Amino acid sequence: MKELFIKETITYDGRQLSSHWAYRNFGIQGESIVSFRGPCRVELTEMVDIKDVLSNSPIFSTDMLHFIIEHFDLDLEKTIVRQRLLIATLKDIITEKSGAVLSRYGDDLFFQNRKLTVSIATLTPVSTMIHTGVNVTGKDAPVPAIGLAEIGLDPEEIEDVGRSLLSEYVKEYEQIKMARCKVRGVR
Known part of the structure; x- marks a missing residue:
């Protein structure tokens, strides 16, 4: 599996959840x-979470740390388990770096009942994908939110969370x- 941290600002708008996004944009073939880092503006037409669409809840943040994952299998349930592993690992990293006591509910992290993350797992015709966004700031979010800067991380530490x-x-x-x-097989 390959990893890449991009220094330039990119706005996440939902269109990044398409097969071979990393390959088409950065030459990264495979998982x-x-x-x-960048803003997040996902209009209802680009959202894959039907619950959010039905409740008319677009996603918005002025500044987020984003993660896009692609696995080349078609098992959405396995990818949701991977998504939960990602979130649990993220929780550990943020807690270690900030000392903040975070709560995890499913695929989201919270600090003092304010939302720190958004995350979704989905299926493409050839792969499964995960997007997770971590608020750098909770300012102007459509729900009670908080960001990494507000829990005490400086810009270098925020980049270090990503890496x-x-x-x-x-x-x-x-x-x-x-x-x-x-392991050996058992009968």
């Missing part, structure tokens, strides 16, 4: 996790693949 999650997710993924290969 990947890509991180970048750490990239490497930890790849490490977990590779270890899971190796764990499959070390």
Whole structure:
């Protein structure tokens, strides 16, 4: 699995959840996790979470740390489990760097009942994908939100959260693949 941290600002608008996004835009062929920072503006027409569409809840943030993951299998349930692993790992990293006591409910992180993340897992014709966005600031969000800056992380530490999650997710993924290969079958 390949990882890439992009230094330039990119606005996440939902169109990044399309097969081969990392390959088409950055030459990364195969399974990947890509991180970048930028605003988030997902209109209802681009949303894949039908619950949010039905409740007329567009996603917006002025500044987020984004992660786009693509796995080339078609098992959405497995990808949702991967998404939960990503969020649990993210929680550990943020807690270690900030000392903040975070709560995890499903695929979202909260600090003092304010939402820190958004996340979705979906299926494409050839792969499964995950998007997770972590608020850098909760300012102007459509729900009670908080950001990494508001829990005490400076810009360098915020970038380090991104880079750490990239490497930890790849490490977990590779270890899971190796764990499959070390056991004998039972009857």
